[in-house]
Amino acid sequence: MSQDSTTAPESARKLAGRRRREVVAVLLFSGGPIFESSIPLSVFGIDRQDAGVPRYRLLVCAGEDGPLRTTGGLELSAPYGLEAISRAGTVVVPAWRSITSPPPPEALDALRRAHEEGARIVGLCTGAFVLAAAGLLDGRPATTHWMYAPTLAKRYPSVHVDPRELFVDDGDVLTSAGTAAGIDLCLHIVRTDHGAEAAGALARRLVVPPRRSGGQERYLDRSLPEEIGSDPLAEVVAWALEHLHEQFDVETLAARAYMSRRTFDRRFRSLTGSAPLQWLITQRVLQAQRLLETSDYSVDEVAGRCGFRSPVALRGHFRRQLGSSPAAYRSAYRARRPQGDSMPPGVMEPVVPAQASAQSRRAAAAAGSPGQAAASSALPEHGKPGSDVYAASPGRPSLPGQRSAP
Secondary structure, eight states: OOOOOOOSHHHHHHHHOOEEEEEEEEOOOOOHHHHHHHHHHHHHHOOOGGGTTTEEEEEESSSSSSSSSSGGGOEESHHHOGGGGGGGEEEOOOOOOTTTSOHHHHHHHHHHHHHHHTEEEEEEEHHHHHHHHTTTTTEEEOOOOOOTTTHHHHOOTSSSSTTOOOEEEOEEEEOOHHHHHHHHHHHHHHHHHHHHHHHHHHHHHHHHHHHOOSOOOGOSSOOOOOGGGEEEEEEHHHHHHHHTTTTTOHHHHHHHHTHHHHHHHHHHHHSSSSOOOHHHHHHHHHHHHHHHHHHHOOOOHHHHTOOSSSSSHHHHHHHHSSSHHHHHHHHHHHHHHHHHOOOOOTTTOOOOOOOOOHHHHHHHHHOOOOHHHHHHHSOOOOOOOOOOOOTOOOOOOOOOOOOOOO
């Protein structure tokens, strides 16, 4: 699910006198995707008081000179400019047109002033790149679409990027993953402001679940940022992906790159946003997941074919990432598939893995590397069957790890 802040709550921040809690400013840029841009407009811009949803006042602001051209060649004319942000208690950046180009300095200045004056700043999907460019994510946990997370971590190394989360609430600065996760975060904001009943009423009007369990892990693939293609480490990474069935460690990869372990760790993290040990274990678990879905290998055989030194190691890391034992995962996966529905090798049905809470992850981080077995054993076990509005239906068992948010 989401990662919520354990720091001082947003409500403890003093809001400047001219700003109002009920005013939400949405900052739009030319070239932004229209779907992501429409999410906060729909959540905060429609009067649904008849359904028990408290009303917000929406200010749609142009982050640069218009007209703003969006996907499909549409032209938008925002009714407000950057000056209107000075009245908002919440400022939302729903998307940014390019993860490699810098946002307008005037927009970044407006975001910084808003934050300094106590406003809550929200970045949906690639909007996190705008928040990072403004320096608002320095030293903070954040997320974005898993495909862009490595680039965010590389371009802004002081940001603690977690590509597994649907959204991250760090009190006065919040970020989310892709399109649907933007809805999750907006509902979370309504829940924070007005309680679960109001958020539930809004979710019913939008015909979406009030909370979703799991995170982005179900969507992760073996992709790496495009920038790595021209880097000397690209060959090492490609070799690792082709030899996951062999037992090798990070020292082996460092030796193939002709680097010391320390230098390799630093270079790998700067390119991918992930520690090499964590990345390698994640790739082995993903491979194990594929084999459990598409083959009849025993769990012991799957462990060997994914490079784990023992079935015990596979079970520990598998449970930590997907909230289930390998055997239970396979049983539930097959039980959910209609009879006679054979899937081609390598094709995966979407799953909803459980995730550790923010507190347990912080505890694991304090104990050691996220990829170490010691950290894995320190995390609470999940895997008890639960429910998820998207995945569960009457008469069909839930996959291990599908659970309602606490």
